[in-house]
């Protein structure tokens with residue numbers, strides 16, 4: 001099969017979305033602006049604020065958005081959120097709660113993650129911060145990407161940050177190196193199909209590929225986890241893993257440095273957009 005994708009590392013670079021390896025290094029803020037410029041030039045009538053709705057922002061069928069709004073009025077996954085709330089409120093082994101352990105009682109903080117921890121020398125995701133609390137309180141860490149534990153807790157915990165604007169910071173050379181590594185993963189073509197994340201979520205954003213409309217990368221990181229039905233919260237890195245599978249490419253494990261750096265870069269692109277947990281996706 002020939003991929004219906006423009007040949008494009010060079011095209012991306014000429015758009016100003018320079019690749020660490022080939023072009024001059026742009027600042028994260030320059031990258032974000034370049035992505036927005038690319039999308040808004042192609043789709044001048046769609047507001048960036050609406051990108052948080054993913055493909056719905058591009059769906060010409062107005063019924064799709066109405067359906068989404070109706071589902072979101074009374075989400076079918078409420079029981080999972082309730083379970084997550086109980087997990088959040090249950091004291092850990094040392095008697096403390098997650099709220100005692102996380103900054104600001106765990107409220108309005110999700111948009112600060114992932115961040116680069118200078119002391120640890122690595123990107124720390126919200127899941128890492130939750131696990132650090134668990135371990136410090138005498139509990140075992142949850143398995144990253146496990147829907148029944150971390151996914152369920154995160155679905156509730158993230159809802160305490162609804163409305164917060166994504167606020168990823170890249171300060172200092174080591175943070176920038178992690179960001180650049182994530183950017184490289186995003187633009188790297190791989191797998192039998194020779195696709196990169198950008199092949200679909202930049203060049204083909206707003207386009208129907210086979211039966212599915214494709215969402216833009218800007219706005220993708222703010223609304224996790226997503227539910228496709230009444231159970232099973234899907235976290236952001238689990239979605240990365242399934243997109244790698246679409247690319248017929250082996251994903252690095254959830255929680256690995258590769259995916260954490262990818263999440264760092266990818267989340268930066270959504271800076272300034274409001275967080276919302278959890279949302280329904282078909």
Ligand code: HEC
Nearest residue numbers: 054195196197200212213214215220239240243244247281
């Ligand atoms: C072959 C095309 C293709 C490639 C390549 C691809 N994706 Fe996707 N991706 C999709 C489709 C289709 C969906 C579901 C529709 C949508 O939301 O865009 C999706 C969904 C997503 C979503 C969820 C969007 C939402 O709002 O629910 C994220 C995040 C994502 N992809 C990230 C990535 C990343 C990161 C990469 C690279 C590792 C990647 N994708 C590579 C096709 C692709």
